Amino acid sequence: MHRIDTKTAQKDKFGAGKNGFTRGNPQTGTPATDLDDDYFDMLQEELCSVVEASGASLEKGRHDQLLTALRALLLSRKNPFGDIKSDGTVKTALENLGLGETINKASGAMQKSANGADISDVSAFRNALQLGTAATRDVGADNASKLLDLDSFRSMMPGNGYIYIPCIATTGNPVKLMLQWGTVATQKGADAGYALPFAFPYAGLFATGNRGTSGYNAAMNVRIASRTHISIQNWSPSGEGTEDCCFIALGY
Known part of the structure; x- marks a missing residue:
């Protein structure tokens, strides 16, 4: 392509090297631009x-x-990109634009609004995160498949205290072992029952203890009497006053 370049073209009409046309001027003797x-x-x-x-x-x-x-x-502004369908497949167009892999990944991407609900293989996803089977278990102490948390281990520590230990019985039912401890003032030379600081919900299993004060070296035998009481036999000579017995009892 070229601009008019005949001898009668108007030189540099549109800038340096950009000739144009002129109608000429008979009064000045300027000829009109010749065409060739x-x-x-x-x-x-x-x-x-x-x-x-x-x-x-x-x-x-x-x-x-x-x-x-x-x-x-040219592409139509009324139908953006719609008029290039006849040029070839969308796959080819994306490859030519270098977008093939990007578009494919985007089409299979997780949506933020789904909050993970659009994961097609949850098990495989969990394994990829190395979470194992623990990730599928609920928290609690009422089933063997559940995970324990600190809320399951209730306790009271000062003075006479206790702690609950969750477990599953051989029947598969949940059980909370209760371990309690305390000090009881016992009668000298007597085998008597004493109320536990905390009653066992169902039954007592075992109790032990011994003298909690200095003085006689006679033993004290401790055993479960019921879910609310223990029996303590103080082997010291009979007399006035009491002697402390420190005990540990287990029940549920």
Whole structure:
């Protein structure tokens, strides 16, 4: 393509090296710009090439072929990207744009709003995080498959105290062992029952203890009497006053 370059072209009309046309001026002796075959051949082929590039053949009677060709060759703003479907597959287009892998990953990506509900294989995902089977278990002490937390180990430590230890019986039922301890003032030379600081919910299993004060070295026998009492036999000689017995009792 070229600008008019005949001898009568107006030099640098549109800037340095950019010739233009002039109608001439008879009063000043300036001739009008002459046209030549080179210039018109150039115009013809430039315009015809656009039409033919669109796949159309030139038709002498039509005056809209250039516009039609441009519409065929350029993307329409009315239907963004919709008019390039005929160029090939979407897969090919994405590959040409270098977006194939990116689009494929995006189409299978997890959605934030689903909060993990769109994970297709939860088990495989859990294994990838190395969570194991513990991640599928609830917290609690009422079932052998549940996980224990510190809330299951209730206790009271100062003075006479206790602690609950959750476990599962051979029957599969949940059981809370209760271990308690304390000090009881016992009668000298007597075998008597004494109330536990805390009653066992169901039954007492075992109790032991011994003298909690200095003095006689006689033993004290401690045993379970009921879920609310223990029996203590103080082997010291009978007499006035009491002697402390420190005990530990187990029940449930």
